[in-house]
Amino acid sequence: MPPVRQNLVNLESVTAHVPGDASRVLLDAVSLGVERGERIGVVGLNGGGKTTLLDIIAGRREPQGGRISRLGGLKLSHLAQGDPLPAGARIRDVVLADYGAEHEWASDPRVRDVLTGLGVTDLDRTVDGLSGGEKRRVGLAATLIGEPDLVVLDEPTNHLDVEGVGWLARHLLGRNCGLVVVTHDRWFLDAVCTRTWEVAGGRVESYLGGYADWVYARAERYRQADAAEARRQNMARKELAWLRRGAPARTSKPRFRIEAAEALIADVPAPRNTVELLGFATNRLGRTVLELEDATVRIGDRTLLDGVTWRLGPGDRIGIVGVNGSGKTTLLRSLTGERPLDAGRRVQGTTVQLAELTQELVDLPREMRVLEATEDVAKFVRLGKLELSASSVLERLGFPAARQWTPVGQLSGGERRRLQLTRLLMAEPNVLLLDEPTNDLDVDTLSNLEDLLDGWPGTLVVVSHDRYLVERVCDTVVALFGDGRITHLPGGIDEYLQRRAAAGDAVATITTSGPAAKAAPAVSAAEQRAARKDAARLERKMESLAARESELHDALAAAATDPAKLMELGAQLKAVTAEREAVEIDWLAAAELAES
Template sequence: MPNLVNLESVSVGFGGPKPVLDGVSLGVDTGDRVGVVGRNGGGKSTLVSVLAGALTPDAGRVSPVRGLRLALVSQQSRPVGATVREAVLGQAGFRAGPVPDHEWAADPRSRAVVEGLRPGGDRGLDASIDGLSGGERQRIALCAALVRELDLLVLDEPTNHLDVEGVGWLAEHLLARRTALVVVTHDRWFLDTVASRTWEVVDGRVEQYEGGYGDWIFARAERARLADAAEQRRRNLARKELAWLRRGPQARTSKPRYRVEAAEALIADVPEPRDSVELVTMAKHRLGRTVIELEDATLRVGDRLLVDRQTWRIGPGERVGIVGVNGSGKTTLLRAVGGERRLDGGRRVQGTTVRIAQLSQDLADLPMHRRVLQAVEDVAERVTIGRYEQTASQLAERFGFPASRQWTPVSDLSGGERRRLQLVRLLMTEPNVLLLDEPTNDLDVDTLQQLEDLLDGWPGTLVVVSHDRYLTERVCDRVVALLGDGRITDLPGGIDEYLRRRTALEERSEGAPRSAGSSQGAPRSGTSTEAGRSEAEKRAARKEVARIERRLERIATEETKLHEQLAAAATEPDRLLALDAELRALVSEREQLEEAWLEASVD
């Protein structure tokens, strides 16, 4: 069944500094019962108003199914009619004017609603609406919606003007009917009773949870734990990056000494980014001895000879980077390795257990009519990468598609997002040979780090064509070059050797030596932008360091107390939100102080 209504990248701002809803994508399906929670003023009412079509978003799209029968009861709803009878029963399809009791009482839904909620109170159905309070009018508006035959009922704080019995009756009524429901409420019992899903509106986003109030509390606690774990993984990833940089050429460490020492302290116990011996062993089990071999291979494009009778064997677990100038034939060679392009001479041999996946620069293979998660699950629902199994949703989230973006249509994605989606779909095929053609195109730094971290533990054969030197050195253990001489040249010295060879070729072709100050050279180790500081400046810096350290100690104590308070407030959602905001502010301050400490600790 299609969703009854979809929100796609919806944003609402009201002219404030931050949008109330920021790129929200979600949907309501037949039979859904969704409880909406969040801070006061956080956007709950805005969300349901947009969902019901009562508010037009600043950006994005609201798509209801054709012929959708929907009713919205908001805190601003006003009943239509002179009397309670007309306002309520007129909505059920009864004729205008006074409705005899025997007519509406014969309709089970109308009778149940009128008897359960008693609109008009002791004054009965013939009471004039004009003399009723705001709360009474809200009850009438609720009744008028409930007597209708609906596909989707949207309620904003329906329990505010109901007593305990009324709340109980409403919960039972909503559970008994098949109407899909979206309800904003602070009534925890009501939420736990009627909701099968919970949406939390926070910071312009909508976090989605399965179950009612109790499930939401447990899920939030679990999500907080996972967020802490994700933060720890992020820090470990940064430490791994630093470790790799520190082990690289000395030119990479030409930074102020205090930064080098801080990095060395941070990465002192970090292992190598990957265990190449173990990965090659695992790859041999998956691939066997023969992976891909080009024997006496020749490649031409028109009259140009790119590869001239070369033999190149790629073994299990090898990580090879192909470098060369534009037009040297890197992509053509990669396509020949993958079997997509026929050789002009020689032969290609492929192992029987080889499963190749190739990331091309063409995005035409993406299904534009599907949504992000669907496009990934079309390939597979689960994937094992290295030692770990991940779901399609988990891998998509790892590559920058959080739950709120996973139902976005592929056609609405940016170029960078489509590139990330292409990469996720590629990995879901569980290849053991991965061919990447310019994988850094359109990918942001965070996504690249995630890709590099994933490839660190990937037990397969990898061939990469990239102009990104950092990526090539980071993920590849071997580099080959196409230098325009028809050969596939192995470069034991990696990119540095390639640059030296290119320089030598240019010098020979130009007949003149290049200057020692060539732009290809790296900065000399030990050069620093830091000028010497006076004793007074050093004393001031030491005072600042001491001040920062005292504040950091106080923050650590406050963080510990906040964590204890969060644990104690597990059943108080409003208090949890307030404490969580305090904790976020403390963490932000601590991170800023740590940066300031590094800057001030130069001696």
């Protein structure tokens, strides 16, 4: 028997605009709700209203119009962006405020799991001396401890490494509460979320499933509407092609949905032509790129590299992973020569033109316009066979035409970082080192960045906690395990997590995306057989309902001049769509039980 649904929060015709500017509408008569057990990922462009939506759900902001209703006695926990910690407070005062004596929380395995998983261990330390990342983890720990009915998280994966993101996914999957989360980490969205909300143009569109499912649905929407936005459609189709060629189980959609999507990607080439790009890279770089020979690098009393030889060749695309503080940024600085080796030697090819995206922002004249700052480097850039203008590259990285004339002094920190990345690409380097390039980028901008990097002919080294980005743009993954070596991982990030777990570290080993990744209790063989039968029956029903939906769409098109008929058909379509979505939820539960 399916669990009883319980509405936690409902928004009815909610309207909100930018404070002080009623002309900039962020939410326009939005109606939606959150149920217990739903895990909702929120995506959309930066500045499009995602944080406003979360603040309204959490009760931190009142809308300009509409109505909000909440379950009586609702316990809600909210992690917002930029919330300060109380000055002078100890970590235990912030995180364990609801507990008295130490034995009260120390005996609770969930509290211990949160503290260990987020690396919050020195409870007597004051918050004043913490770094930005440490403060963020303390805030996240305080949000997760307890038994809230609804958890609302705004960018919780910021400042978490790959393992921390994996732990957070596992932790949230094990909770029986509602979840609404804004994050740019697409692997996390796939691993955790059962529904995706897209905030765009004042509206909130709802899609069943995680990030991959949203990509499928959006690509199909573009196809059905025959949208004039050809570039965005091609972007969705290209990413869709990569999803289907990549690891299995990226999508929770049933087979008939996947088969329907194949028509969209039948003629789409692979995201990048590796052989062709290698040819470009070799012509530009020659045989020698960057090499560390018998290199030793020490950080204080710790040895990062101990007599390591590592050679980067033309066209290599390498992702570097490791826990926070493992030395990834120091390794990049050693590659560039900014940080001298303690022993050994660094070799750089004579034709190398190296560029590095650091985590520090570069100062530019405040009065300079965004487009001027970009064209100051170059007006056009060639990426493989593609030549793009400075304006086009800016647009792809989240600067629409109107925003390109904004003075640099008025940009946010995230926008300045995107401008820094744009200027690097415009310089046409042939060796590119990127340190956490996904910070402050929304998912659409990330997809555009990946598309640019797909056609970039050179040697690429990426440090990132965003495993989706690493898997998409890199061909090789190496890790820093703290043993003085650089370890090649043929199995990629999954192998990294498995090795960390085997070494005795408390690591979440979620190796597949989507609802298939959820931990499930053991079931009997008879229950599995029954679940498989249910899944097959429900899949047939979904096929029938999908066919009926298609018929109704055709009928609506044919009845374009008959208002009464349009209303009748619209009501039928709404009912069929609601029934199909309900059947899909039941199918997901049956399919999960059948595979457990």
